[in-house]
Amino acid sequence: MKPRYLIPLFYILFLLLPIYWLVAMSFKTTNEILSGFSLFPQTFTLENYAAIFTDPTWYWGYINSILYVSINTVISVAVALPAAYAFSRYRFLGDKHLFFWLLTNRMAPAAVFALPFFQLYSAVGLFDTHLAVALAHCLFNIPLAVWILEGFMGGVPKELDETAYVDGYSFPRFFVQIFLPTIKAGVGVTAFFCFMFSWVELLLAKTLTAVEAKPIAAVMTRTASSAGYELGLLAAAGTLTIIPGAIVIYFVRNYIAKGFALGRV
Amino acid sequence: MARITLQNLRHSYLPNPSGPDDYALKEIDHVWEDGGAYALLGPSGCGKSTLLNIISGLLVPSEGKILFDDRDMTALPPDKRNIAQVFQFPVIYDTMSVYDNLAFPLRNRGRDEKIVRERVTAIAEMLEVTSMLDTRAANLSPDNKQKISMGRGLVRNDVNVVMFDEPLTVIDPHLKWKLRSKLKELHQRVNATMIYVTHDQTEALTFADQVVVMDLGVIVQIGTPVELFERPAHTFVGHFIGSPGMNILPCEVRDGGAFFRGQPVTLEGPITKIGTRAEIGVRPEFVSLADSGIEAVVRKASDIGRHNVVEVMVGDTRIAAVTEGDRPAKGDTVHLQFRPDQTRLYADGWLATEARG
Amino acid sequence: MKTVNQKAWFFVLPVLVLVAFNALIPIMTVVNYSVQETFGDNLFFWQGLDWFQQILQSDRFHAALGRQFLFTGLILAIEIPLGIIIALSMPRKGFWVPVCLVTMALPMLIPWNVVGSMWNIFTLPDIGLLGYFLNHTLGIPYDMTQNPVAAWITVIVMDVWHWTSLVVLLCYAGLVSIPDAYYQAAKIDGASNWSVFRYIQLPKMKTVLTIAVLLRFMDSFNIYTEPFTLTGGGPGNSTTLLSIDLVKIALGQFDLGPAAAMSLIYFAITLLVSWVFYTLMTKNDNT
Numbered sequence: 001m002k003p004r005y006l007i008p009l010f011y012i013l014f015l016l017l018p019i020y021w022l023v024a025m026s027f028k029t030t031n032e033i034l035s036g037f038s039l040f041p042q043t044f045t046l047e048n049y050a051a052i053f054t055d056p057t058w059y060w061g062y063i064n065s066i067l068y069v070s071i072n073t074v075i076s077v078a079v080a081l082p083a084a085y086a087f088s089r090y091r092f093l094g095d096k097h098l099f100f101w102l103l104t105n106r107m108a109p110a111a112v113f114a115l116p117f118f119q120l121y122s123a124v125g126l127f128d129t130h131l132a133v134a135l136a137h138c139l140f141n142i143p144l145a146v147w148i149l150e151g152f153m154g155g156v157p158k159e160l161d162e163t164a165y166v167d168g169y170s171f172p173r174f175f176v177q178i179f180l181p182t183i184k185a186g187v188g189v190t191a192f193f194c195f196m197f198s199w200v201e202l203l204l205a206k207t208l209t210a211v212e213a214k215p216i217a218a219v220m221t222r223t224a225s226s227a228g229y230e231l232g233l234l235a236a237a238g239t240l241t242i243i244p245g246a247i248v249i250y251f252v253r254n255y256i257a258k259g260f261a262l263g264r265v
Numbered sequence: 266m267a268r269i270t271l272q273n274l275r276h277s278y279l280p281n282p283s284g285p286d287d288y289a290l291k292e293i294d295h296v297w298e299d300g301g302a303y304a305l306l307g308p309s310g311c312g313k314s315t316l317l318n319i320i321s322g323l324l325v326p327s328e329g330k331i332l333f334d335d336r337d338m339t340a341l342p343p344d345k346r347n348i349a350q351v352f353q354f355p356v357i358y359d360t361m362s363v364y365d366n367l368a369f370p371l372r373n374r375g376r377d378e379k380i381v382r383e384r385v386t387a388i389a390e391m392l393e394v395t396s397m398l399d400t401r402a403a404n405l406s407p408d409n410k411q412k413i414s415m416g417r418g419l420v421r422n423d424v425n426v427v428m429f430d431e432p433l434t435v436i437d438p439h440l441k442w443k444l445r446s447k448l449k450e451l452h453q454r455v456n457a458t459m460i461y462v463t464h465d466q467t468e469a470l471t472f473a474d475q476v477v478v479m480d481l482g483v484i485v486q487i488g489t490p491v492e493l494f495e496r497p498a499h500t501f502v503g504h505f506i507g508s509p510g511m512n513i514l515p516c517e518v519r520d521g522g523a524f525f526r527g528q529p530v531t532l533e534g535p536i537t538k539i540g541t542r543a544e545i546g547v548r549p550e551f552v553s554l555a556d557s558g559i560e561a562v563v564r565k566a567s568d569i570g571r572h573n574v575v576e577v578m579v580g581d582t583r584i585a586a587v588t589e590g591d592r593p594a595k596g597d598t599v600h601l602q603f604r605p606d607q608t609r610l611y612a613d614g615w616l617a618t619e620a621r622g
Numbered sequence: 623m624k625t626v627n628q629k630a631w632f633f634v635l636p637v638l639v640l641v642a643f644n645a646l647i648p649i650m651t652v653v654n655y656s657v658q659e660t661f662g663d664n665l666f667f668w669q670g671l672d673w674f675q676q677i678l679q680s681d682r683f684h685a686a687l688g689r690q691f692l693f694t695g696l697i698l699a700i701e702i703p704l705g706i707i708i709a710l711s712m713p714r715k716g717f718w719v720p721v722c723l724v725t726m727a728l729p730m731l732i733p734w735n736v737v738g739s740m741w742n743i744f745t746l747p748d749i750g751l752l753g754y755f756l757n758h759t760l761g762i763p764y765d766m767t768q769n770p771v772a773a774w775i776t777v778i779v780m781d782v783w784h785w786t787s788l789v790v791l792l793c794y795a796g797l798v799s800i801p802d803a804y805y806q807a808a809k810i811d812g813a814s815n816w817s818v819f820r821y822i823q824l825p826k827m828k829t830v831l832t833i834a835v836l837l838r839f840m841d842s843f844n845i846y847t848e849p850f851t852l853t854g855g856g857p858g859n860s861t862t863l864l865s866i867d868l869v870k871i872a873l874g875q876f877d878l879g880p881a882a883a884m885s886l887i888y889f890a891i892t893l894l895v896s897w898v899f900y901t902l903m904t905k906n907d908n909t
Contacts, residue, residue: 007711011790012725015783018744019728021751025743037754079636086633091624098634105645107892109844111865112885115872116648139644142637202735202847203869217733221851231743238736245731246724253720323806344812356807358821369821373812417811 019242025235033231048236058237061216064130065199066244068213071134072141073194077187079138080145085175087146088153089161099150102143113139114207121208128210136208137198144197145190152186185255192252199245216241267333267425269297269320269458274329276315282327289315291482293329297426297460302452304473305462308505312482313462317428320460321350333425349418350428354435355410359403363394366402367416374421388416391451408440415448419455426458433468445471466506470494478502494548495607500614503546509574509585512552513611514545523610526580528559531605534621540612549574551607552586554593558600566592577601655882673883683884685859686867687891693863694842697781701838702831704782705789709797710823712790723794726787738851741780766853770860777849777861784848785838792834796827832903836896843892864888 025033026048027041052058086092087099117136118127126132160182164174180187206218220237274293285291290312297303305313318324320331322343331338338346349370358366367385376384389395392412397405402413411432418427429448433441449472452459461472469476470490478485478493478501486498497503503511517524523532523545530545554575561577561584575586577599584601593599610618656673677683712722729737747753747765756764766773800822808818846865849855855862855870862870868888872881 004711005713008708008713008722011708011786012722015725015729015787017751018740018783021744022740033749037749037758039751075640079640082633083637086630089624090627090630092626092628092630095630098638102637102641104893104896105641107840107844107889107896108645109846109865109868109885109888109892111844111846111868111872112652112889113644113648114869115878115881116651117644119651120647135640136644138640142641146637196731199731200733202733217735220739221735234739235743238732238739241733241736242728242731246728249724249727249731253724318806321806321810323809343806343809348810350807350810352803352807354801354803356801356803358825360821360825369813370811373814373817414807417807 022235023239025231026239028232028235030230030232045232048232049240051233052236052240057214057219058216061214061219061237062240064209064213065205065215065217065241068130068133068137068205068215069195069198071130072137072198073191075134076138076141076145076194077149077191080142080149080190081180081187084146084149084153085179087150089158099146102146106140106143108139110140110201110203114203117204118207127208128212130213132208133205133213133215134198136204137201141194141197145194148190148193149183149186152183152189156182188252189255192248192255195248196245199241267336267458268299269426270330270332271295271297271316271320272330272332274316274319274326274331276312276319276324276326276328288327289482290319290326293484295477295484295487297458299458300456301458302449302472302474303458303460304469304476305460305479306464306466306469306476306505307479308464311479313464313479314430316479317350317430317460317462320426321348321428322346347421347423347425348428349421349424349426350430351411351414351418351432353431355407355414357402357405357410357413359401361402362399363389363402363405363413364398366413367398367420370417370421384420384422388420391419391454392416392447408436408444411436412444412447415451419451419457422455424457426460429459429461431463432461433463433465441468448472466508470506478505480505496609496616496620497546498616500544500546500611503548507548507550509549509587511546511548512584514547514582514584516543516545516610518543518610525559526582530603530608532608532610532618533606534619536610536617537619538612538615538617540615540617542613543617544611544614545603545608546611547603547608549585549587551604552584553602553604554586554588554599555602556600558602561599561601563593563595563597563599565595568592575599652882652885655878656886657879659879673879674887677880677884677887682867683887686862686864689860689862690843690864693777693781693845694839696778697785697842698835698838700778700782701786701789702835705786705834706793706827706831708786708790709793710819712794714798723791726790728787729784730787734847735851737780737784738848741776741783741848741852745776766857768857770857773853773857773861777852780848780852781842781845785841788837789834792830793827796830797823800826828903832900835903836899839899840892840896843895 024039024041027044027046028038029043029045029047032038032042087095113136121127121132121136126135156179160178161174164178169178202215202217202221205215206221209215209218216237220234220241271293274290275288276290277288279287282288293316305316307313315324319326322338322341322345325340329339333346343350358369361369364385367388368381371381371384385398386395389398392415394409394412394416397409402410405413415429415432418424418429433444436444445468448459448461452472461469463469470493474489475487476490476493477487480499480501486493486502488496488498493502493506497506497511500511500513504513514525516530518536518539521536523530523536523543525545532545559579561579563575564578564583565576567574571589573588573590573592575588575593577584577586579601586601606621609616657670658668713719732740742750744750745753745764745766747757753764756762763769764772766776804822805818808822813821844865845863846869849861849863850866850869853861855866868881868884871877871884
């Protein structure tokens with residue numbers, strides 16, 4: 001092993017330590033946690049997980065989160081695809097300003113929007129629905145999706161489009177049968193990023209939900225304050241929130257490096 | 266300035282090569298004389314880039330030695346070998362000016378700024394890039410970028426060898442010949458050993474005094490462009506060089522003579538080797554249409570300017586002939602004559618006749 | 623060249639509608655609040671630009687803004703160089719590459735409040751791994767609920783833990799796009815490791831670094847959930863960053879007018895600084 005590999009090695013150890021602590025904590029009994037320090041769980045227990053899987057408030061939190069994240073990912077990618085195509089292939093009135101304006105929405109602090117969002121989605125009757133959170137997250141995910149997809153599409157030569165038209169493809173058929181398969185890596189990477197940013201966001205998701213669509217992250221914060229010091233339970237819930245992300249990232253592992261490189265400034 | 270000797274060089278990219286097929290280079294023994302202009306010619310994947318990288322030190326060969334004069338360089342890294350290499354795609358340092366790009370190899374070796382200025386100015390003049398010296402290298406056109414890459418190779422006056430790895434790949438066709446003749450001219454002016462790797466026979470034949478032809482990890486023939494054209498040592502060379510390539514006709518050898526489809530063919534001289542496979546090699550330039558000889562049917566005849574290329578079929582064997590004057594029509598029956606002193610026999614692919622006299 | 627085609631607007635329309643719905647209507651609401659005073663019951667009074675003036679002159683806002691710039695400046699100063707160094711020392715090919723990438727990306731996929739909770743648990747003085755290690759193994763007194771410096775360090779380390787990987791992945795993507803010939807040419811030209819970094823790797827990473835700095839600036843400037851979950855803005859107000867303060871004013875005290883004015887000022891600062899970064903980092907492209 002080359003000595004320089006020690007740097008990423010130590011970095012990864014640093015990344016894994018807090019995660020390890022969270023996971024270790026989740027297998028400890030409340031008694032053990034409060035009684036003092038132990039590096040490994042002394043009395044290994046699954047009771048924290050059992051508590052989560054038997055309590056509907058808890059497991060519905062997961063289902064709610066996964067539901068709105070999925071809806072958001074589908075919406076974001078679906079509307080970003082044609083838009084990114086337009087930006088990568090055509091010049092049109094105001095295109096550059098539009099692109100920049102889209103990106104500025106990524107800069108908007110979520111805290112700024114929390115209250116107006118609450119009023120807006122209450123006014124249109126979507127408050128406490130999965131759709132409300134999914135739509136709200138479009139604010140920062142669509143600009144990102146357009147940005148990444150535009151980068152990927154820009155790498156596909158225009159000749160591909162022209163050849164297809166010469167071969168008699170209609171635009172929708174060309175787009176679905178030829179163009180989409182060509183940039184499927186890009187679509188995968190984009191979906192990954194949309195999933196990620198929707199999954200990790202809490203402020204808007206919490207503001208826009210009360211009971212029916214309450215995300216796991218919000219369940220955790222409320223439980224933490226109401227049930228006192230149930231660290232084991234909190235750790236188990238936290239551990240479970242890492243899993244969906246880990247699964248998704250495993251699928252796109254070979255495209256991550258590429259996906260990052262292709263966004264343009 | 267040095268003579269470069271390759272001794273029993275073998276290289277495999279696999280950690281434990283078992284058979285000859287695992288080797289990208291099989292047994293290379295060759296001496297590059299000081300100051301020569303060489304071309305290393307061969308199809309993609311024949312091992313020429315591997316050989317080049319071994320000479321430059323980017324690769325360490327699995328077996329064998331590289332000597333510069335009498336010094337063993339096998340284990341030395343590239344910067345200790347005092348060589349220069351120009352790559353297929355232009356490598357330039359984007360953030361530097363053209364001047365700084367050219368000065369880079371000299372400055373890295375701690376040369377005096379005065380000498381740097383002298384050398385850079387001289388090289389820039391040779392390459393006709395003097396007017397660009399102050400511009401940022403990132404903004405140049407591809408052919409100028411490649412010129413700068415070449416310039417960085419030539420700027421040191423003490424290099425042992427300058428190597429070019431298919432340097433004209435990204436250059437527009439109409440600029441290729443310009444850069445090519447520039448290189449030839451530079452070789453005469455700087456008088457360093459140059460090795461030019463290419464799969465393009467025109468580039469190889471116009472640049473080099475000596476052409477080294479490689480195939481499947483071995484050197485097949487070394488010779489002047491004329492020698493390669495007239496007396497290919499291997500059917501591969503005959504086929505690879507010339508357009509169209511040499512006609513290779515399966516034949517029978519008996520009674521000290523060669524027979525093509527039962528008809529005797531006169532060869533340049535006596536047969537020296539007999540293998541399991543025998544072929545007659547004759548270039549299309551030396552096949553003529555006559556009143557008598559081997560009977561053939563015309564398959565295609567095309568006018569390529571000053572000559573005609575006539576493709577005929579003898580049974581299922583295709584033969585090309587370069588002729589002048591009237592073109593026969595498709596389907597005509599013609600008779601072929603091979604010029605005897607240019608008709609050779611190949612045994613298992615290798616030349617097996619001796620020239621008379 | 624791209625062809626001019628005004629019909630392309632139809633392709634952009636769905637995006638436009640969705641983003642406009644989410645961005646324009648709330649922004650108008652905020653603008654509306656920012657110039658009015660309310661005493662509840664939907665009674666509003668015209669207030670003009672008073673709120674803006676009040677916010678811009680308030681010590682509380684200045685303090686929060688100062689903390690925000692300090693925070694963003696610190697994390698940029700740590701994460702960008704650290705990310706570059708890690709990306710440079712990572713293997714370029716082989717089995718370990720996806721392993722590295724996946725583990726490094728992991729922190730970014732954890733919900734932000736979980737990140738906060740995780741670090742809370744990690745740093746608890748007597749039962750957290752780090753807290754125990756510092757207090758009992760090294761004997762350094764450490765309690766971030768009491769000591770502002772400890773709280774600051776914890777918030778910074780948490781952000782470094784959370785987001786350095788983004789810089790690493792971006793830089794790594796820039797590095798693997800450099801063809802081998804560049805490294806070989808540099809070797810032959812006798813370039814030192816520093817020259818290779820300065821003249822080959824850094825220029826090639828410039829685009830991705832611009833993206834990294836911009837993203838890290840925007841996201842750290844808007845950060846709310848993680849530090850709030852970790853410290854709640856304390857001890858005292860020591861880690862009350864802009865967003866935390868904003869939410870305190872808007873939802874805690876229900877001072878909608880000042881909160882709205884502050885939102886707009888805040889947004890404007892983000893836009894302005896991003897624009898300055900962007901202009902500075904791309905200005906050499908055309909010379």
